[in-house]
Structure formats: C-alpha cells, structure tokens
Amino acid sequence: MVTPDPNMRVSNAEREAILARLHAATEEGRLDLDEFADRSRQAYEARTYGEVERLLADLPETAGALAIPTPAPAPKPQPELRLNPVMSSAERTGDWLVPEKIVVEAKMSSVKLDCRHATIASGEVEIKLAMAASSLELVLPAGAYATDQDTNTIMSSVENKAPYKGASGVRFVLSGRANMSSVTVRYERRFLWWRW
Numbered sequence: 001m002v003t004p005d006p007n008m009r010v011s012n013a014e015r016e017a018i019l020a021r022l023h024a025a026t027e028e029g030r031l032d033l034d035e036f037a038d039r040s041r042q043a044y045e046a047r048t049y050g051e052v053e054r055l056l057a058d059l060p061e062t063a064g065a066l067a068i069p070t071p072a073p074a075p076k077p078q079p080e081l082r083l084n085p086v087m088s089s090a091e092r093t094g095d096w097l098v099p100e101k102i103v104v105e106a107k108m109s110s111v112k113l114d115c116r117h118a119t120i121a122s123g124e125v126e127i128k129l130a131m132a133a134s135s136l137e138l139v140l141p142a143g144a145y146a147t148d149q150d151t152n153t154i155m156s157s158v159e160n161k162a163p164y165k166g167a168s169g170v171r172f173v174l175s176g177r178a179n180m181s182s183v184t185v186r187y188e189r190r191f192l193w194w195r196w
Helices: 012-027 033-045 049-056
Strands: 080-083 089-092 101-104 110-114 124-132 135-139 145-154 157-160 171-179 182-186
Touching (some): 012 033, 012 049, 033 049, 124 135, 135 171, 145 182, 171 182
Parallel strands (some): 080 101, 089 110, 101 124, 110 135, 124 171, 135 182, 145 171
C-alpha cells in the first residue's frame, strides 16, 4: 500500500481507524490511559496524515499503512453450552464462541455472559434458565435484542433493557425458571473511553 502524502487531509473514517488502533494498543498495555486520552484528542484535532503519523509511530502496524483487519469466517459453534455453577461464579467474556443454546443451571451463584465481542454464528440464541438464589447478567452486542416471555419467576426479577425495537440483529430468547434470582439483559455501558 502506498504511503499517503503527509500534506493530504485525513477523513473521518481514517480518524476512526486511528482511534481503533489507539484503543487496541491501550487494551494490549502499550499505552496507559493518559497517553490514550492525549493521543485521541490529537487525532480528533489532526487535519493531515503528517499530523497523525507521529501518533502511531511507536506502535506496531502491518505494511506501514493504516488498516482495519477483516474478521475471519466464523467457526461452527457447538450446539449447546451448559453452565452449572454451585456457590460459584461462571463468566464468558471477550472473544468466545456463542452456541445456539446455552443452559444456565446456577445455584447460589453468579453468571455473566458478555457477548459484545463474541462470535455468534446463528441468528438466534436460546438461553434456558434453571436458577436458584443466583444472578445472570447478559450483555448483548449492538443491534441484538432479547425476549423473555417464557421465563417463570418466583421471588425473582427479570430486567430486559434490550427488548425488540425493530432491530434486525441476533435474537436472544430467554426461557425457564428463576427462583429467588435476578436476570439482567443489557447493552454495553459507556463512560468516556471505558466500556463495560
């Protein structure tokens, strides 16, 4: 790829690619939060390639050019994942493979399923609940939504902050029972550059 003229102006899409690289470098531990904030500010203020080039000079890159990686094809998921913690916690976060069905059989435990960066091969994910004195937190990727009409609760709460609102993304279907438990479905929370 040809190196751009340092006097050529940077587009909004290229600024976003630069910010994505800075964010990735921060997650890898190459930049601390203060450096990330300072470089992000400079990236927003930059007008030309010459001004942004120095922001990435000490970070690894491929072929000396700004590039957004293309994702690999999604592998075939296992048909089912069973989580059955007892007085424990179970968590799936980061880049993990979401199967078509997840069974949560938790007793006095906490379960977190963070699907924001996960690989989801099917258009629908079924989550079957059998919970007692436990909690489930389900974090959905952007565009996905959840339904929970078939969930039976006894002294429990089900809070769906990601209901269907015309979205065309992955559908998460919750069903089963929750006794003295809490179930929360939500999207990513954001504050400045923090995401959780």
